Amino acid sequence: MSQTVPAVSVQQVSVHVKKATLLNNVSIDVAPGEWLSIIGPNGAGKSTLLRSIAGVIECAGIVEIAGTPIAHLSSRQRAGLVSWVPQTPTIPVGMNVLDYVLLGRTPHLHPLSSPGKADIEIARRVIDDLDLTGLADRLVETLSGGERQRVVIGRALVQESPVILLDEPTSALDLGHQQEVLQLLDRLRSTGDRTIISTMHDLTLAGQFADRLMLLAAGEIAATGPASTVLTSELIETHYRASVNVTTVDGAVLVVPRIHPPNSSATKEP
Amino acid sequence: MNVRPAAARVTWLVGAAAFVLFACALALLIGPTSIDRSSILLEALDAVLPVDVDSGLNDRQASIVRTLRLPRVALGLLVGAALSTAGATFQGVFRNPLADPYLLGVAAGGGFGATIAFVYNLGDGRGFLDMVQIFAFIGALAAVGLTWTMGVLGDRTRSASSLILAGVAVASFFTAMQTYLQQANTDDIRQVYSWFLGGLNTSGWVEVTQLLPFVIVGVIVLVLASRSLDVLAVGDDEATMLGLSVGRTRIVLVVVASLLTASAVAVSGLISFVGLIIPHTVRLLFGASYRIVVPMSVAVGAGFLVLCDLIARTALSPAELPIGVVTAFFGAPFFVVILRTAAGR
Numbered sequence: 001m002s003q004t005v006p007a008v009s010v011q012q013v014s015v016h017v018k019k020a021t022l023l024n025n026v027s028i029d030v031a032p033g034e035w036l037s038i039i040g041p042n043g044a045g046k047s048t049l050l051r052s053i054a055g056v057i058e059c060a061g062i063v064e065i066a067g068t069p070i071a072h073l074s075s076r077q078r079a080g081l082v083s084w085v086p087q088t089p090t091i092p093v094g095m096n097v098l099d100y101v102l103l104g105r106t107p108h109l110h111p112l113s114s115p116g117k118a119d120i121e122i123a124r125r126v127i128d129d130l131d132l133t134g135l136a137d138r139l140v141e142t143l144s145g146g147e148r149q150r151v152v153i154g155r156a157l158v159q160e161s162p163v164i165l166l167d168e169p170t171s172a173l174d175l176g177h178q179q180e181v182l183q184l185l186d187r188l189r190s191t192g193d194r195t196i197i198s199t200m201h202d203l204t205l206a207g208q209f210a211d212r213l214m215l216l217a218a219g220e221i222a223a224t225g226p227a228s229t230v231l232t233s234e235l236i237e238t239h240y241r242a243s244v245n246v247t248t249v250d251g252a253v254l255v256v257p258r259i260h261p262p263n264s265s266a267t268k269e270p
Numbered sequence: 271m272n273v274r275p276a277a278a279r280v281t282w283l284v285g286a287a288a289f290v291l292f293a294c295a296l297a298l299l300i301g302p303t304s305i306d307r308s309s310i311l312l313e314a315l316d317a318v319l320p321v322d323v324d325s326g327l328n329d330r331q332a333s334i335v336r337t338l339r340l341p342r343v344a345l346g347l348l349v350g351a352a353l354s355t356a357g358a359t360f361q362g363v364f365r366n367p368l369a370d371p372y373l374l375g376v377a378a379g380g381g382f383g384a385t386i387a388f389v390y391n392l393g394d395g396r397g398f399l400d401m402v403q404i405f406a407f408i409g410a411l412a413a414v415g416l417t418w419t420m421g422v423l424g425d426r427t428r429s430a431s432s433l434i435l436a437g438v439a440v441a442s443f444f445t446a447m448q449t450y451l452q453q454a455n456t457d458d459i460r461q462v463y464s465w466f467l468g469g470l471n472t473s474g475w476v477e478v479t480q481l482l483p484f485v486i487v488g489v490i491v492l493v494l495a496s497r498s499l500d501v502l503a504v505g506d507d508e509a510t511m512l513g514l515s516v517g518r519t520r521i522v523l524v525v526v527a528s529l530l531t532a533s534a535v536a537v538s539g540l541i542s543f544v545g546l547i548i549p550h551t552v553r554l555l556f557g558a559s560y561r562i563v564v565p566m567s568v569a570v571g572a573g574f575l576v577l578c579d580l581i582a583r584t585a586l587s588p589a590e591l592p593i594g595v596v597t598a599f600f601g602a603p604f605f606v607v608i609l610r611t612a613a614g615r
Contacts, residue, residue: 056507079513092503094558099500106501107513112494114561159512 005067007032007163007195008053013061015048015219022048023059024219032162033189035196037210039203039230041240044216046199047087050165053197054084065163079107083156087167087199089148091140097151098123098136104158119158126157129184145172153181157188164188166198170205178202182209203255207231215239227253282556286569290347293573297343297580298335302587305331314340341472345537346576348478348485349470350544352534354571356527357545358552358564359492362499363523364430371531371545374437374524375413378444380535383409384465385448389455395465395539398476402465403536409444410532416440418524430506433524467592468541470579477537488530489568495523499560541594543601544575550604 006029015023023045030036038046052059055070055078063070065081073081083104092100098120105119115123127136130150135143140151149172156164164185170178186209188194200206206213207227215223215230217239223230231253233246243258298314299307305327312325313335325332356371364373372378383405387393393401417440421433452462472478501514509516531545548571549563556562575593578600582593 051507054511056510075510075515076513079511082511084508084511086508090503090505090508092500092558094553095500095503099559103501103504103512109497111498111514111519114497155512 004032006030006064007034007066008197009062009064009067010049010053011062011064013049013052013059013063015045015052015057015059021219023052025061026216026219026221027061028214028221028224030195030197032195033193034212035186035189035198035210036212036214037206038197038199038214038216039201039206040216040222043218044239045219046216047167048219049216050084050167050197050199053163054082054165056084076107079159079161081161082163082165083159083161085152085156085164085166085169087171089152091148093141095140096137097127097132097140097143097154100140100151101127101154101158104155107159107161122160123154123158126154129157130154131180146174146177149173150177150181153185162193163195163197166196168199168201171201178205185209203231203236204252207253207255231255279562282562282566283569286566286573290569290573290576293576293580294343294347297346297576298339300580300584301334301339303331303334305334310335310339337474338472341475341478342470342579343576344475344478345470345472345481346579347572348481349534349538349541350548350575351489351568351572352481352485352530353541353545353575354548354567355489355492355564356531356534357571358549358560358567359496359499359523359527360545361549362496362502362560362563363520363527364434365503365505366430366434367550368546369434370543371527371534372441372540372542373434374417374528375440375444376410376528376531376535377540378441378448379413379416380406380410380532381466381540382413382444382448382451383407384539385451385458385462388458388461388465389451391458394461396471396473396477398473398480403480406539407532407536410535411528413440413444414524414528414532418521464592465539466594468539468594468597469582469590469592470538470575481533481537484530484533488526488533491526492523492530493565493568495519496560496564498523499564503560539594541575541597543597543604544571544578547601547604548574554607 008030010026010028013023013026014021026049038049040046048057051057053063055063070078101123102115102119105115105122108119109115127133130153132147132150132154135147140148143151149169153169170181173181182205185196189196212224213227213230214221215235222239223235231246233244236242236244236255245256245258247254247256295311298310309325309327312323313327313332316323316325317336317340327335353371360369360371360373361367384402387402387405392405395402417433417437420440421436452459498514498519501509501512502516502519504512506516549567552563552566552570556566578596579593582591582596585591
């Protein structure tokens, strides 16, 4: 790691809800321009970690964005630094795509003012980038799942924040749009120096696009590092309770579930 | 290219202004005393505009226009604008299409306050700083304050649903106290009853001047803040992440909308449905963005109430129908329309 201030620094973050521990003592630094993908089985605490970084849930420990603890920031200041693409966004009734994407300009507008020409231009550019040009006037609620997902990503992009958090950004997308969205994010981070933290269920895609993976299990970090060290059959079988083959094709780490696990009887207690 | 906000909004606002002017003119022209129509309009212009217009009316006729019909129209505009703007705001703040200005207990609190004043013969609801008005105003705000306190105590996140539930509880409590007081003093039941059905009673310009500052300030704030209602529409978490200070926005909007409602209730009693159906009508006609719904509700609500008042005072002339009866008559069937539209989505 270089000496620069990390874009996101998570220091000993824990989240307890009633008696359950959702996150336990998680620490990680993410460099500017880096893409970190958080993987892990259901209930591992992936979304909780994203929400802690986003500042929408209370957590113990410190989260810093570009060296500033987020607890010291107003929501407006924070929104200028971090944008968030939730896994299941609330879609307002009767709002068209352009107006919805323009909501992302909120941190740049005075609370009592309306978006101006420059804001609309930014929104239109993002809408074009996301292949949504023809849909600008459509109501968001009438779009397909994949179109909706891109619209929500568009809202985060017009926020123009240095850090983008995405909770399962590709789960509603078909293969082509998955690739397109991930490539767009990749381009943004290399050209615009944006830092990306995403959670991903698709391990192969996670490994392909992220610089670094972080495997969360039961609220704790089980492993971090490049795909080649995190996507191993041992780690995946231990934490996902799955039986997989891991191979490498064209430098990409491929995680393939096995249909007939070998010696399935051997996993039983003698 | 699509026709986008600016042009469309100007057209709609001009249309809404025309509707308001039409409603005002109609309400000025119709009344028990027949006066030459063009002279009425000239006299009204003379009163409203800073120019001298000779209407040719005699003193008695001029006085009817200036001290009876004009203030009544003005009061209708103010109360209609206040209730429908507050209603649109409450619907946005609580993300609830059934929210109306009375959601947090304003009506029950105002009703309790007014009943106290009637029962103890402190006033009759008319004139400058009349005790019925003052008690209704205080009762309305006390109820909202109590609702807010209960909602926050019950749920530190101040979620919309905990406030709505607290509002239901507070409203029931104030209604119970009001009913007790009313039943224990049946001599005053007629006055109380008529207050509850609402009415635009004017004594010259007194009520208008009392209400005017509340409506001007309240409406300006709510129109300017309407964009934050669009942000709130995506839920508290996402709105926070978009940079909106959700808690502060909600309390500011609720306080302003409640002051607006309480001030209207104080001078006109409980006028139902306006705050509910006007924002919905506007939404059906012009779209769901609050940047359009709130300003258009101001105009459409103002014009609508003036027309309802015209019906209220002419339908059974010389007797007057409570204006709440007229608004409910149009309001109730409207639910069917809302339902059909909602089902069609």
